[in-house]
Amino acid sequence: MSEAKVNNKTDISEFAIQTEQLSRSFGDLKAIDSLDLQVKKAEIYGFLGPNGSGKTTAIRMLTGLLSPTSGSINVLGHSLPQDAEKLRRKIGYMTQKFSLYDDLTVQENLRFIAKIYGLRAKQQKQRIEQLLSVYGLDQRKNQLAGSMSGGQRQRLALAASTLHQPDLLFLDEPTSAVDPENRREFWEQLFDLCEQGTTILVSTHYMDEAERCHKLAILESGFKRADGSPDELMAQLGAHVIEIESHNLRQLKQHLILQPQVISAAQLGSRLRVLIQDSQSDPVAFLRHQAPLSNFKPEQFSQVRPSLEDVFVTCTGDGRQ
Ligand SMILES: Nc1ncnc2c1ncn2[C@@H]1O[C@H](COP(=O)(O)OP(=O)(O)O)[C@@H](O)[C@H]1O
Ligand SMILES: [Mg+2]
Structure with missing residues (x-):
């Protein structure tokens, strides 16, 4: 536990x-x-949103680097x-x-960052050795950062942002x-940090990444469209998900997206x-009444579990394009 946390008797909130x-x-x-926004301590919280949805702006305000126009923040x-x-x-902050x-x-x-945080020489050496080992960088400690792969650079950046x-x-x-392989490994490391008590706020535009978070907020054009755990969001979808198996799906798609119920x-x-x-109580019957689908067999339709991508499409403008 950090010294600051011990001294800060006011921070008894369950929220970070x-x-x-x-x-x-x-x-x-x-x-x-x-x-x-409410982010619980020792939880991984995601901001899921496309480019320009406000993820970086929100993070900069939460780190104290950017002043809000209005509203209150407690971190x-x-x-x-x-x-x-x-x-x-x-x-x-990475x-x-x-x-x-x-x-x-x-x-x-890493030494440069350690100096910024004022770590003493012995402490610095120990901490850097520990980080090089945790993030699999011991063999590369003398390599220039600029010559490393994307995954290695991100591990170094994570080591640097957790040094203190x-x-x-x-x-x-x-x-x-x-x-993908390094992404998976990176997320394992985030869960290790989380287990040690670190609260993590991570922004992403990848669905699979958002699905790993304990909770997330879906952002679009600066608005929070939905929030909750991935399971909660999927359970509250408010739509049926049907998969239709067939050839020639392009024309079928063009027909279906013109229907207001779709x-x-x-x-x-x-x-x-x-x-x-979900106002359509029998979605398969609804589909089978559509002219291009009248000759389809029942086994070509299956009702499936919603995914986070379905949630995203339902609560943002994308599906109605
Ligand atoms: N410093 C700035 N000056 C003017 N517009 C900005 C600035 N920073 C961000 N924006 C705008 O705010 C919106 C949200 O940007 P940003 O927070 O970077 O989104 P994201 O990180 O989700 O891609 C975008 O339309 C962007 O162009
Ligand atoms: Mg951004």
Whole structure:
């Protein structure tokens, strides 16, 4: 437990982050609009949203780097932006762009960060050795950061942002440049940190990544469209998901998306995944009444469990395009 946490007797809340009606405008553009957020301690919380949905803007406000236009923020018992300085050592922030030095080695980068945090020589050596081992970088400690792969750079960036053992870690699209295998490994490391008590807020535009979070908020154009655990969000979908197996799905799709009861239709190989408003009590009967489907056999239709992608499509504008 960090010294700051022991001294800070006011931080008895179960939440690491709380915001009320948090908004930030840039000129006429509302990048974040009336965001209410509650992130529990030692939980991995996701921001899922497309480019421009306000993920980075929200994170910058939660780290105290950007002032809100209106609304309130409490992070680890501190009000922001007023108390940003007190928060600095309790949080880690891995920015969207690699922000370490390409022309320094792995070890030099970590030493540089350790100096910024004022670690004493012995402490610095121990901590860096520990991080090199945890993140599988011991063999590469003398390699220039700029010459490493996407996955290795992200591991180094994670090591750097956790060097001072923060209580709360912000990760902005940490795996955009990482292949699936390294992404999986990266997430295992996030769960290790979480188990040690670190709260993690991570932004992503990948569904599979969002599905790993304990809770998430779906953001679109600065608005929170939905929040909850992936299971809660899927259970509250408010739509039926039917898959239709057939050839010639492109024409069928064109017909279906024109029907007001159809939220979206997307092809997956030889299946068309159709989301239908749950006001339709018998979605398969509804589909079979559609002219292009009148000759289809019953076994070509199957009602399936919703996915997080279905939730995303239902609560954002995408499905109605
Ligand atoms: N400093 C800024 N000045 C003007 N507009 C900005 C600034 N930062 C972000 N924006 C705008 O705010 C919106 C949200 O951006 P951002 O938070 O970066 O979204 P995301 O991280 O989800 O891609 C975008 O329309 C972006 O162009
Ligand atoms: Mg961003």
